[in-house]
Amino acid sequence: MNPRYSFVLLCLLTFVTFAQKKNTPLPPSDPLTGFDAFVNQMLVEWRVPGASVAIVKDGKLLYAKGYGFKDIKKNLPVTEKTLFPIASCTKSFTSAALAILADEGKLDWNKPIKEYLPDFQLQDEFATRTIAARDLVSHRTGLARHDLTWLYANLGRQSLYQNLKYLPLSKPLYAQYQYNNLMFMTAGVLIERVSGKSWENFLREKILQPLGMNQTVLTYPELFQKEDYALSYRDSNGQWTEQGFGSNVDAIGPAGSIKSNVVEMANWLIMQLNKGKFGDKQIVSAANLKENHTPQIIVSPAEATFSELGYASYGMGWSINTYRGHLRLAHNGSIEGYRSQMAFFPNDNIGVVILTNTGAVDYYFVNAVCNYFSDKWLNLPVIDWTPRLKNAQVEAKAKQEKAKLDNASKRKNNTAPSHIPDSYAGTFEHPAYGTFVLEPKTDGTYVGAFHGLPFTLTHYHYDIFEGTGIFDQTKFDFKIGPTGEIERVTLHLANAGEIGFQKVIK
Numbered sequence: 001m002n003p004r005y006s007f008v009l010l011c012l013l014t015f016v017t018f019a020q021k022k023n024t025p026l027p028p029s030d031p032l033t034g035f036d037a038f039v040n041q042m043l044v045e046w047r048v049p050g051a052s053v054a055i056v057k058d059g060k061l062l063y064a065k066g067y068g069f070k071d072i073k074k075n076l077p078v079t080e081k082t083l084f085p086i087a088s089c090t091k092s093f094t095s096a097a098l099a100i101l102a103d104e105g106k107l108d109w110n111k112p113i114k115e116y117l118p119d120f121q122l123q124d125e126f127a128t129r130t131i132a133a134r135d136l137v138s139h140r141t142g143l144a145r146h147d148l149t150w151l152y153a154n155l156g157r158q159s160l161y162q163n164l165k166y167l168p169l170s171k172p173l174y175a176q177y178q179y180n181n182l183m184f185m186t187a188g189v190l191i192e193r194v195s196g197k198s199w200e201n202f203l204r205e206k207i208l209q210p211l212g213m214n215q216t217v218l219t220y221p222e223l224f225q226k227e228d229y230a231l232s233y234r235d236s237n238g239q240w241t242e243q244g245f246g247s248n249v250d251a252i253g254p255a256g257s258i259k260s261n262v263v264e265m266a267n268w269l270i271m272q273l274n275k276g277k278f279g280d281k282q283i284v285s286a287a288n289l290k291e292n293h294t295p296q297i298i299v300s301p302a303e304a305t306f307s308e309l310g311y312a313s314y315g316m317g318w319s320i321n322t323y324r325g326h327l328r329l330a331h332n333g334s335i336e337g338y339r340s341q342m343a344f345f346p347n348d349n350i351g352v353v354i355l356t357n358t359g360a361v362d363y364y365f366v367n368a369v370c371n372y373f374s375d376k377w378l379n380l381p382v383i384d385w386t387p388r389l390k391n392a393q394v395e396a397k398a399k400q401e402k403a404k405l406d407n408a409s410k411r412k413n414n415t416a417p418s419h420i421p422d423s424y425a426g427t428f429e430h431p432a433y434g435t436f437v438l439e440p441k442t443d444g445t446y447v448g449a450f451h452g453l454p455f456t457l458t459h460y461h462y463d464i465f466e467g468t469g470i471f472d473q474t475k476f477d478f479k480i481g482p483t484g485e486i487e488r489v490t491l492h493l494a495n496a497g498e499i500g501f502q503k504v505i506k
Contacts, residue, residue: 031373031376031377031379032055032062032063032376035063035372035373035376036065038369038372039051039053039065039067039369040067042365042368042369042386043067043068043365045386046361046364046365046368047235047360047361048068048356048357048358048360048361048365049068049069049072049233049240049357049358050066050067050068050069050070050077050078050082050230050356050357050358051066051067051068051078051354051355051356051357051365051369052064052065052066052067052078052079052080052082052084052261052262052354052355053065053067053262053352053353053354053355053369054080054262054263054265054266054352054353055266055350055351055352055373055377056266056269056270056273056344056350056351056352057349057350057351057377058349059270059273059274059349060270061263061266061267061270064080064262064263064266065080066078066079066080066081066082066262070082070228070229070230070231070357071230071231072231072233072240078230078357079228080261080262080263081215081228081261081263082228082229082230082261083215083216083217083223083226083228083229083230083259083260083261084229084230084259084260084261084338084340084355084356084357085223085232085249085256085257085258085259085333085335085336085338085340086256086258086259086260086265086333086338086340086342086355087249087256087332087333087334087335087338087339087340088181088255088256088331088332088333088334088335089258089265089331089332089333089340089341089342090253090254090255090256090257090258090333091137091184091254091255091256091317091331092268092272092292092317092318092331092342093203093207093258093268093317094137094184094187094188094191094199094254094255094317095137095187095292095315095316095317095318096207096283096284096289096292096317097191097199097202097203097206097207098133098137098187098190098191098316099284099285099288099289099291099292099316100206100207100283100284100288101191101194101195102288102291103284103285103288106194106195107133107190107194108132108133109132109133109134109291110132110133110134111132111133112129112130112131112132113131113132113133113136113186113190114128114129114131116190116193116194117186117189117190117193119162120164120186121164121165122141122143122164122165122167122169123165123166123167123168123169124142124169124173126173127141127142127143127169127172127173130173131173133187133190134291134296134316135173135174135183136183136184136186136187136190137183137184137187137316137317138296138297138314138315138316139177139178139179139180139183139297139314140173140174140176140177140178140296140297141169141173141178141180141183142169142170142171142172142173142174142175142176142178143164143167143169143170143178143180143182143183144167144168144169144170144171144178144180144495144496144497145178145179145180145181145182145495145496146167146180146182146432146433146495146496147181147495147496148433148450148451148470148493148496149163149167149182149432149433149434150181150182150185150248150251150252151247151248151451152246152247152248152451152452152453152470153248153251153434153451154248154451154452155248155251155434156251157185157188157189157251157252157253158189160182160185160251160252161185161186161189163431163432164182164186164432166430166431166432167182167432168497168499170496170497174297176300177297177298177299177300177314179495181252181255181256182252182255184252184254184255184256185251185252185253185254185255187254188253188254188255191254199253199254200218200219200253203218204218206283207283210278210281210283211264211267211268211271211278211283212264212267212278213260213264213267213268214264215260215261215264216258216259216260216261216264217258217259217260218250218253218257218258218259219250219253219257220245220250220259222259223259228261229259230338230355230357231243231357232336232337232338232357232358232359233337233357233358233360234337234358234359234360235358235360240358243336243337243359244336245336246336246452247335247336249335249336256333256335261355262353262354262355265342265353265355266351266353268342268353269342269344269351269352269353270351271283271284272289272293272329272344272346272351273344273346273349273350273351275289275290276288276289291315291316292315292316292317292318293315293318293320293329293346294315294316295313295314295315295320296313296314296315296316297313297314298311298312298313299311299312299313299314299319305392306388308323308324308383309321309322309323310322310323315329317331318330318331319331319332323345323371323374323378324374324375324378324380326345326347326348326374326378327345327346327347328343328344328345328374329343329344329345329346330342330343330344330370331343332363332366334359334362334363336359337357337358337359337360338355338356338357338358338359339356339358339359339362339363339365339366340353340354340355340356340366341353341354341363341366341367341370342354343370343374345374345378348377348378350377350378352369352370352373352374354366354369354370361393362393364389364390364392364393367385367389368385368386368389371383371385372385403473404473407473411460411461412461412462413461415461415462416459417459417462417463417478418462418463418480419463419480419485419486421440421444422440423485423486424438424440424446424457424465424478424486425438425439425440425446426438426503426504426506427503427504428488428489428501428502428503428504429501429502429504430499430500430501430502433499433501434450434451435501435504436448436449436450436501437449438457444458444459445457445458445459446465450470450471451470453469453470454469455467455468455469455470455471456468456469457476460475463477463478463479463480463486464476464477464478465478471491474491474492474493474494475491475492476489476490476491477489477490477491477492479500486503487502487503488500488501488502488503489501489503
């Protein structure tokens with residue numbers, strides 16, 4: 001062969017071989033490589049005292065580990081078996097309980113719950129007679145959150161349920177997504193009436209025990225009997241302070257009272273990924289679990305914060321969207337300083353659960369870990385989410401500061417209350433929210449307590465005062481009756497609207 005042709009052929013073969021190597025995708029690296037170091041880095045960057053993480057794939061638990069501390073004073077570390085309140089991640093359990101009742105032929109998803117609960121009553125009669133089981137767990141009943149009816153209140157589940165009739169709807173039925181804990185609580189009452197068992201006992205028998213979730217508990221008294229559970233913390237000027245356990249979340253248990261660990265929550269995700277089956281047990285039918293996983297309403301406002309995230313909808317106990325083109329079902333949880341997140345990708349057969357013991361950074365830490373997990377296990381180029389989330393955190397704080405400035409700018413100067421100070425004092429009550437007592441101070445402010453939590457009122461303008469504490473920036477609009485005396489006060493509450501408290505005349 002001509003040497004010149006040999007050289008050309010060699011160059012051509014070399015080019016083809018190089019091109020093949022260049023275009024051949026590299027085999028995926030072990031997605032666990034660097035994961036442990038990443039979580040530790042995030043604990044430092046976001047300043048989180050303790051967390052635990054579990055990863056599942058193809059029906060197996062592949063990773064479970066604790067990070068940081070469950071008790072800072074005693075220097076006790078978090079383990080993979082440390083119990084954390086999972087808060088609103090509980091909602092998926094309640095929805096699955098309804099699915100089991102549907103499997104048993106005891107519940108029709110679409111039948112008005114009034115047929116199961118004759119004493120169910122809202123202020124709106126059409127909603128009362130129309131709402132079905134699927135509506136209770138889809139945030140589409142028209143009822144606003146009204147969380148101050150139960151938060152820190154000394155009320156049980158039945159009292160809260162009976163008080164629903166005193167709460168105004170803020171939207172027509174089905175009109176808009178409105179996150180609501182009280183309706184999930186009502187789903188628990190429905191489970192009790194239909195099954196003849198308490199929500200707690202039904203979950204233990206039908207879900208927790210079959211899934212081997214033997215350390216998982218449903219109330220704080222049960223948690224306090226355990227040795228391995230995490231305390232929660234708030235940031236007090238750079239120092240960690242225990243948050244406490246006074247929220248009264250057990251009263252609305254079906255909405256948020258489960259306390260679990262990542263090992264046992266992994267079983268929950270495995271069952272979700274395996275179409276209702278765990279081991280050789282069919283916990284819930286594939287058909288009715290799919291009802292849980294099916295969008296019921298668009299989450300509003302319909303905003304995709306980042307381009308990698310698709311528009312969100314809500315199923316029954318699950319938020320549903322896409323992450324970088326992959327279908328994802330997830331839920332967050334928040335109570336008393338605890339933050340949790342669970343997510344799974346049904347088409348990729350992977351899932352993750354993250355539990356933490358501070359609310360100081362809200363959901364930024366769990367989102368950073370969850371998104372990193374997703375990139376690695378979906379074999380996608382890893383996005384550095386921390387700068388993005390830090391920027392989002394800064395923007396959120398700036399928005400809060402702007403709201404304060406806007407609030408101050410709307411105040412009318414040089415106005416005075418229409419009545420003497422004692423006229424605004426006294427006891428004010430609402431049949432669902434409860435009572436508070438206002439006492440005047442010599443400086444023109446008022447002090448009060450609501451559900452045992454102190455607050456103050458400062459004059460804003462005219463007969464409107466502004467609150468602090470649990471009523472931070474809430475406007476108290478005092479109303480004059482026909483006799484010229486202060487008869488009631490209207491509170492403008494976020495996520496609830498205008499709530500009127502009547503003054504008790506002695």
